[in-house]
Amino acid sequence: MSKPFAWAHSSLGQWSEAIQDCVQQLSPVRSAANLGFVYVTDLYANRLTEMLAQLREQTGIAEWVGSVGIGVCATGHEYLDESAVVVMLGEFPADSFRVFAPVTAADQVASALDGFMVHGKPAHYALVHGDARNPEIPELVRLVAAGMATGFATGGISSSRFQSLQVADEVVYGGLSGVMFTDAVTVMTRLSQGVTPIGPRHTVTANHENILISLDGRPALDVLYEDIGEILARDLSRAAGYIFVALSIPGSDSRDYLVRNLIGADTAERLVAISEIVPPLAEVLFCRRDAGAAQTDMLNMLQDLQASLPAAPRGAVYYSCLGRGESLFGAKSAELELIQQVLGDVPLVGFFANGEISHDRMYGYTGVLTLFI
Numbered sequence: 001m002s003k004p005f006a007w008a009h010s011s012l013g014q015w016s017e018a019i020q021d022c023v024q025q026l027s028p029v030r031s032a033a034n035l036g037f038v039y040v041t042d043l044y045a046n047r048l049t050e051m052l053a054q055l056r057e058q059t060g061i062a063e064w065v066g067s068v069g070i071g072v073c074a075t076g077h078e079y080l081d082e083s084a085v086v087v088m089l090g091e092f093p094a095d096s097f098r099v100f101a102p103v104t105a106a107d108q109v110a111s112a113l114d115g116f117m118v119h120g121k122p123a124h125y126a127l128v129h130g131d132a133r134n135p136e137i138p139e140l141v142r143l144v145a146a147g148m149a150t151g152f153a154t155g156g157i158s159s160s161r162f163q164s165l166q167v168a169d170e171v172v173y174g175g176l177s178g179v180m181f182t183d184a185v186t187v188m189t190r191l192s193q194g195v196t197p198i199g200p201r202h203t204v205t206a207n208h209e210n211i212l213i214s215l216d217g218r219p220a221l222d223v224l225y226e227d228i229g230e231i232l233a234r235d236l237s238r239a240a241g242y243i244f245v246a247l248s249i250p251g252s253d254s255r256d257y258l259v260r261n262l263i264g265a266d267t268a269e270r271l272v273a274i275s276e277i278v279p280p281l282a283e284v285l286f287c288r289r290d291a292g293a294a295q296t297d298m299l300n301m302l303q304d305l306q307a308s309l310p311a312a313p314r315g316a317v318y319y320s321c322l323g324r325g326e327s328l329f330g331a332k333s334a335e336l337e338l339i340q341q342v343l344g345d346v347p348l349v350g351f352f353a354n355g356e357i358s359h360d361r362m363y364g365y366t367g368v369l370t371l372f373i
Contacts, residue, residue: 002314003091004315004346005033007088009025009086015047018083019051034091038085038167038349040068040069041079041081041083042070043082045068049170051085059089064099064167067158067166068159069159070352071325073086073320075345076345077336095118096181100112103140106136110147118182119182123149124181124185125185126145126148126153126180128141130355131164141357152359153359154189156319156368157353158173159352185372187370188373189370190368191256191301191369192297194293194367198227198228201248209278210263211271212245221271222270228243244288245259245272246259259287260275294324294328295338314347316372319350320350320356336348343371
């Protein structure tokens with residue numbers, strides 16, 4: 001039976017003390033560990049280079065991936081708005097992974113990722129981190145995922161009030177970086193939306209860019225009012241932060257959709273504006289977002305994942321939206337405790353992202369969990 005990965009987390013005030021604390025928790029470092037994952041809160045962003053150097057020196061592990069986030073997470077615990085670092089040491093078969101530096105433009109993807117090959121074998125799956133300041137990130141995600149044998153990538157967009165940095169063997173920024181794995185590494189991944197549909201799917205029968213004009217041949221605002229009910233319809237401002245619109249993904253079931261904000265309504269013209277360009281003949285659902293909906297969806301996702309596991313997970317990486325965590329689940333670390341409750345003490349690290357990546361696209365308000373089996 002394969003051993004679980006080693007992991008550690010610390011919120012000691014000084015960066016060097018936090019790293020030393022993690023190293024002590026990891027000691028002794030297993031000689032077979034050959035890839036490190038590190039996530040730090042943005043309060044440590046300006047010392048990330050020194051932190052990485054100290055981790056490399058004291059663990060002997062040369063290859064690392066990770067990111068900066070406003071919050072980071074570990075097994076059963078989240079750190080938000082405080083200095084913290086989380087570390088995990090993975091043990092993978094020789095030549096089964098390849099760390100890649102940031103790719104910044106779509107026409108560079110295939111060459112930068114060595115034709116999507118990992119030491120002469122096809123890449124199977126990619127774990128990635130992106131810089132939101134690069135407008136090509138959604139297309140870069142699509143292209144990287146398309147180059148994987150499974151068509152799958154998971155990851156997150158760095159979140160920071162200071163420096164949006166990633167780790168790809170060194171401290172980097174500006175594009176999409178990460179690590180590709182061959183099929184010698186077994187992964188399982190699932191996504192939790194954190195919202196619940198409150199009505200049926202509606203076909204967009206008229207729109208202009210991000211303006212919904214008609215749904216199912218009826219004024220869009222009338223359909224919204226009907227779905228959300230009389231009380232919220234009386235005052236749309238009360239629905240802000242609670243009611244969202246979800247764009248269905250063609251060919252998927254109702255659990256897979258892109259959640260976007262409602263940003264305005266025209267009561268005279270009966271129009272609804274959302275924070276996304278709407279393609280012709282798209283389908284939309286109106287959704288509610290609250291702690292109950294988030295917990296229910298998360299629990300369903302975890303139970304489905306657990307029922308599908310072929311073996312005990314060795315480690316996990318979790319990317320959660322900045323809008324989740326305590327602000328959505330109602331208590332500090334409740335989101336991470338729910339994962340721990342269902343899956344047990346699986347070594348887990350990750351961060352709170354400015355956008356989550358699953359399959360070949362970017363999401364919002366989601367939690368993306370990837371398990372190494």
